[in-house]
Amino acid sequence: MPSARTLDGREIEVSPEALAGLQMRLRGPLLLPGDADYEASRSVWNAMIDRRPAAVARCLGSADVIAGVQFAREHGLLLCIKGGGHNIAGLAVADGALMLDLSLMRGVWVDPRARIARAQAGCLLGDVDRETQVHGLAAVLGFISLTGIAGLTLGGGFGYLTRRWGWTSDNVVGMDLVTADARLVRASEDENPDLFWGLRGGGGNFGVVTGIDYALHPLGPEVVGGLVAWPASAAPEVLELYRTLAETAPPELTLVALMRRAPPAPWLPKEVHGQPIVAILACYSGPPAEGERLVAPIKAFGKPVGDVLLRRPYVQMQALLDATQPKGRRYYWKSEYLPRIEPALCAKVIEHAAKIRSPHAAAILFQIAGALNERPDAHSPVGNRDARYVINLTGAWEAAVDDAANVAWAREAWQDVRVFSTGGNYINFLTEDEGRERVEAALGPGLARLAEVKAAWDPLNVFRVNRNIEPT
Ligand SMILES: Cc1cc2nc3c(=O)[nH]c(=O)nc-3n(C[C@H](O)[C@H](O)[C@H](O)COP(=O)(O)OP(=O)(O)OC[C@H]3O[C@@H](n4cnc5c(N)ncnc54)[C@H](O)[C@@H]3O)c2cc1C
Incomplete structure (x- = not known):
């Protein structure tokens, strides 16, 4: 492993033994520079972005995400999270970070009676459209089917159905999230409502989202x-x-x-x-x-x-x-x-x-x-x-x-x-x-409350490779 970056900006070496220990805690592969797939994992949609994480954990489920967050906490490592890798600013990837790459987590389950789709956070928009249309239903998503659902939804999200049903995030009924202290929690109107509020526009500031539940609407084919x-x-x-x-x-x-x-x-x-x-x-x-x-x-x-x-x-x-x-x-x-x-x-x-x-x-x-x-x-x-x-x-x-x-x-x-x-x-x-200045213009009056939610859920600012909200 090349030297890794810590949360306080230092360069450190992580021993091969420690890395072997992390691999044993993961179901998905751990990639280091030089490994097959490392280059594909670190690359993002915008070729202007060229950053090299120290290691990439390709997560297969919430348990892998928990293991990755725990490891980063034990070693004080900078963490970054990759969904669909479409963010134009390259917020999925940081030099020297431990990257949690969720792009293997692409399962979608549709409950046609409840009109809800449960999607793993590594899904691309097209994954959700394909499964929901089997039932004549659709989620409010964006215009390009290769965009990741996680980044899009956490930042708002709009597409062809927005005029009828609002921002993508207005159509979320719940999310599963791994917190900075590596706990898996639920965010919805009934459970952790402050977190649920923050997740619908506040980006990846509060943890690693592992699943998103969308309200669906009859549509098509x-x-x-x-x-x-x-x-x-x-x-x-x-x-x-x-x-x-x-x-x-x-x-x-x-x-x-x-x-x-x-x-x-x-x-x-x-x-x-x-x-x-x-x-x-x-x-x-x-x-x-x-x-x-x-x-x-x-x-x-x-x-x-x-x-x-x-x-x-x-x-x-x-x-x-x-x-x-x-x-x-x-x-x-x-x-x-x-x-x-x-x-x-x-x-x-x-x-x-x-x-x-x-x-x-x-x-x-x-x-x-x-x-x-x-x-x-x-x-x-x-x-x-x-x-x-x-x-x-x-x-x-x-x-x-x-x-x-x-x-x-x-x-x-x-x-x-x-x-x-x-x-x-x-x-x-x-x-x-x-x-x-641009982030303030984008988030407007919500920024102050976001900072409070951040302080409650990520006081040490573990999740900072994003449009970062400093805890207050
Ligand atoms: C070609 C193109 C078309 C687009 N079209 C639309 C559109 O029609 N409508 C629209 O609203 N937007 C659109 N966007 C913008 C899009 O919403 C953002 O680029 C969004 O960040 C992409 O999400 P992603 O998961 O692919 O991104 P990534 O680059 O993987 O991640 C973006 C940010 O989200 C964080 N993140 C990702 N996954 C998670 C997770 N599971 N938990 C916590 N944080 C996470 C990352 O850490 C990063 O900070 C488009 C972008 C592109 C490049």
């Missing part, structure tokens, strides 16, 4: 969903269409607008590939016939260069964008919550989209208005109950030599659209270089 794209020259009219349709759309319909260069997708003609486009992404999750009626104005608008907005299985819809966000590219995002879409904002989006040089970058407007606005701010720390849209300026490129130009694009565009913000932002979209 078909939705009306997909994209229609036009040349970027049509953007003023298309974004105006988006703006007006979104204002009156029922909660079953979620509309997303985006501008980027056309990917080499089979549904777009070859001559369009690489050219700037504007697109509307829609998903109607109610009766398909009604969905077809509601999306007809989008399909009939202007002269699209591509149209794959049609009836399709919900599970397919949930994975529709996966290929656009592969693991291993370099990514840098800037985002804000918006109270509305204003014409002046659309003009700024068009202006900055025209400056995109990378074939993978995009300016995206997500619609989230609906159920989340109906709960009080204090319901959970995810807050931001005034958010009706999200803008995300998603820098994405291949080579390190292009880092500065792509980061600059996202930052410059963001400087220009910030004035349209609610003042809040999505904590799960914050990049590595965004600090305390």
Whole structure:
């Protein structure tokens, strides 16, 4: 084992005997640098992140997590936790830490009568969709099926069903968690309600979540969903269409607008590939016939260069964008919550989209208005109950030599659209270089209460490789 980092910042050696002891306490494998799978375990979605934990415990269940936390406590080691590894800031991995990699814990059990799914914390979104759709049910999750449920849910979570049922975290009925003193506890409205409150937006600050129970909703198997794209020259009219349709759309319909260069997708003609486009992404999750009626104005608008907005299985819809966000590219995002879409904002989006040089970058407007606005701010720390849209300026490129130009694009565009913000932002979209001020904007008034929950459950700040809340 290379030298490991302690909680108080020292470098220490952990003896081979101690490591052998840890392996004996684990059911899953313990990986050290040089072992097969170590590189895969330490790597995360964003190739900008390149960190090397001292060791990786690939946990198979809560007992392994308990063993890992106990070992870290005995040796004073820094701990990090990996779910789906999708966090853009790379919060799953830290140099010199003992990593608890939960990516082998992907079981899902559905109780169709109670309409609850119990998912192990290493699940990706697609794992839960696949099992819940067997019963004609769905959880409120995100747009890319390869994202981890744990990081997404602990930070809030939004997707195509958010307009109907709120943040992902609003739909959690309970979680199992291994605490800093290595106990397995339950968090729900009835058990440890303060912890349950904190977990719905406070990230991985309170322990290692090993299971999440989601309330499910009847849905599918078909939705009306997909994209229609036009040349970027049509953007003023298309974004105006988006703006007006979104204002009156029922909660079953979620509309997303985006501008980027056309990917080499089979549904777009070859001559369009690489050219700037504007697109509307829609998903109607109610009766398909009604969905077809509601999306007809989008399909009939202007002269699209591509149209794959049609009836399709919900599970397919949930994975529709996966290929656009592969693991291993370099990514840098800037985002804000918006109270509305204003014409002046659309003009700024068009202006900055025209400056995109990378074939993978995009300016995206997500619609989230609906159920989340109906709960009080204090319901959970995810807050931001005034958010009706999200803008995300998603820098994405291949080579390190292009880092500065792509980061600059996202930052410059963001400087220009910030004035349209609610003042809040999505904590799960914050990049590595965004600090305390942005976290405060993301968590707002919930931060003080989060610090109290932190003090009660993790007074020594064992769980600090995250958007850290200092105990008070
Ligand atoms: C391509 C892409 C698409 C996305 N789409 C959406 C979307 O549609 N909607 C949305 O809301 N968000 C979306 N996100 C953001 C996403 O919610 C965050 O990136 C989230 O952190 C991912 O969770 P993860 O488990 O994959 O992350 P990881 O990188 O594994 O972990 C993120 C953080 O959570 C902590 N953590 C992970 N597992 C646990 C656990 N079991 N217990 C305690 N702490 C844990 C980690 O320690 C780390 O601090 C997207 C991100 C990407 C990269």
